[in-house]
Amino acid sequence: MKIFTAEQIRNGDEYTIKNEPVSSVQLMERAAQACVDWIFENCKNHRNFAVFCGKGNNGGDGFAIARMLHLKGFDVDVFTNSKAKFSSDAGNNFRELKEFSGVFIREFKEAKEYRFDNRTVIIDALFGTGLSKNIEGEFKELIDFLNLKSNLKISVDMPSGLFADTVSDENATIFKADYTLSFQFWKKTFLHPETGKYAGKVKVLDININEDYIAETKTEDFVIHEDMIKDIFRPREDFSHKGTYGKAIIAGGSYGKMGAAVLATKSALRTGAGLTFTLAPKCGYEILQTSNPEAMFIEGGNDFIDHFETDEHAVCGIGPGLGTIDETAKSFLTFLKNYSKPLVLDADALNIISQDSKNVKIIPKNSIITPHPKEFERLFGATENSFERLKLAKNKAKELGIYIVLKDHHTQVVTPEGDAFYNITGNSGLAKGGSGDILTGILTSFSAQHYSEKEAAVLGVWFHGRAAELASEKHSKESVLPTDIIDEFGSVFKELNAKIERAL
Incomplete structure (x- = not known):
């Protein structure tokens, strides 16, 4: 799934209006209806909605949402500046x-006297992707006030005060949503920790x-989507043998740190490598052979x-x-200087390389490295910040000809x-x-199974995360262990195979 900038999103709206039998008001209606459908399905225990609408098209979405919620039987209060100069479509709505x-229409200043009971949902439709400066004045006071409320909060397309493409100022005022209902695309700022x-x-x-616009518009940023994973994943062939699925070698472990090598090895085995070896010191022999x-x-x-x-x-x-x-x-450095095939490098391998800035140049082309931020x-x-870190990662990946798996809450695979x-x-x-050790095992195993480095990295981080979701459902996020x-690797493979079968 492509990630577009705010400008590209606006261009997509305009292209759709120009090339399809749809007006701008009708496109706004589509967006509002999609929001209301989601709200109706997911907020059945709430009866009251306080909808805060700005003067632009985001506010127009809010006005349409308020109307549709009212028609579905909900109690709706709308807060706005009734004297504002609305955009054309917002004014119509x-x-x-x-x-x-x-539907009760109130002024923004009335919010402080409004009774927000525990069944009231706050809907933020103040500012959308067109915002170009930090929020000040009455809107700053309003958002600060709303952020103190414990009610469920939903933002329409963008949390007000958040920019779509860049990091916000440290002290910027931004609406803090529980859910954001984004139209058609992820925004880049949804995916970085600061924003x-x-x-x-x-x-x-x-x-x-318009599908043609989406297909033809270029971008360097993507979200790993299930359709992409289905295109990459190859089910196991019936007429195959262990040689079909390659050899994986996990090199790691030292006295007192054999657990990391155990986890990476078990991970490589569980993700399907035909043959798996562990290169480790003698002190880990019994541990590894037993585990x-x-x-x-x-x-x-x-x-x-x-x-x-x-x-x-x-x-x-x-x-x-x-x-x-x-x-x-x-x-290890001597080995790197004399080795030319792609490797998967993690943890202490990266720490050794970082001891001298010249060492990065001896990383073999097309290798996958998996650094966390430090x-x-x-x-x-x-x-x-993480935006600048990604920019630097792109430059280094190009310069060195390597794949960088930049670990974070939303890990980025940089090609x-x-x-x-x-x-x-x-x-x-x-x-x-x-957790990082098992990712190393996954990436090594998929690479051994003749996935390209890009395929192995994209499939690997998705697979790693999906297994963590399933494990956390059973054990909780707090209690779940890498083991x-x-x-849960088998459960993820079952899901993938089932999706492939249904698509046939």
């Missing part, structure tokens, strides 16, 4: 709304923007790895629990072409040691 005697926290849970509603008897052991040292052995026909994932002592670091900073330098694919599966249950997530 405002005048139409005034004809409904059951996404204002959007709450995002629901993207289809309002039938993962299906994997073969390659000795790489005594208490830490001091030499790297690989198979030219295997894909190697390096880093979980590796440690950064001098002998390991020296051996590891990324050590590799490539500090940035002011050598400069594209970014945001993952929207997963949850805070992954905020726990070991619980691995246990």
Whole structure:
């Protein structure tokens, strides 16, 4: 699914109006109806709606939503500046709304005297994607007031005060929604930690923007969508054997850190690699052979790895629990200088590389690296915010010819072409040691199974997140363990296979 800028979204509206038999008011009606359908389905325990409408088209959406909610039998109060100079379509919807005697239209200043009971939903339709400056004056006071309310809050298309494409000022006033009903597209700011926290849970509603416009309009930013995953995923062939699904080598572990190698190995096994090996120090032999008897052991040292052995026909994932002592670091960097096939690099492999800025140049082309924000900073330098970090990641991916899996709440897969694919599966249950190790196992396994590096990275982060969602449903986000997530891999594969079968 493409992510468009605010300007591209406006152009899409205009293109749709120009090339289809639909007026701007009718397109607004579509958007409002999509919102009301969602609200009707998901807010059945609420009876009252307080709808706050600005003077632009976002306010016009709000006026139409208020009218439709009233017709469905809800009690609706609309707050606006009745003396404002409304946009053409907003004005039309405002005048139409005034004809409904059951809808109370109030001035913004009346909000402070309004009784917000626990069955009242606050709907924010003050400012949409056209906002170009920070909110001030009466709107700042109004939003600050509404943010203090404990009522369920829903924003129409965008939380008011939030920009679509860029980070907001630290002290900006922004409506804090529980849900954002976004029209047709994700906005970039929904996907970054500094700004996404204002959007709450995002629901993207289809309002039938012209398909030709969507297909022909270029962007570098995408959301990983289930349709994309179905196109990538290849069900297991009946007439196949272990050689069909490649060899995966997990290189990691050191004295006291064997658990990381265990998790990565178990993850690679559970995601379908034909043969899985673990390159680890001798101190981990019994641990690994006991915990993962299906994997073969390659000795790489005594208490830490001091030499790297690989198979030219295997894909190697390096880093979980590796440690950064001098002998390991020296051996690993020597290996990198003499190795040309793509690798999966994580954790201490990245920490060793970051010890000298020149080391990034010896990462083999088309490798997948998986830094969290601090590891990324050590590799490539500090940035002011996650938007700047992504920009730098795109530059580095192009410069080095590598794939960067930039781990975050919405992990981004950054390609050598400069594209970014945001993952929207997963949850805070992954905020726990070991989660990154199982991702390394997934990526190594998928790469071994002859998925391209891009396919392995996109499918891998989606798969990782989806398994975490299923595990959290059983154990809670607080209690879920990385091993619980691995246990759900089979359920994710079952879902994928079922979707493929239904599509046939």
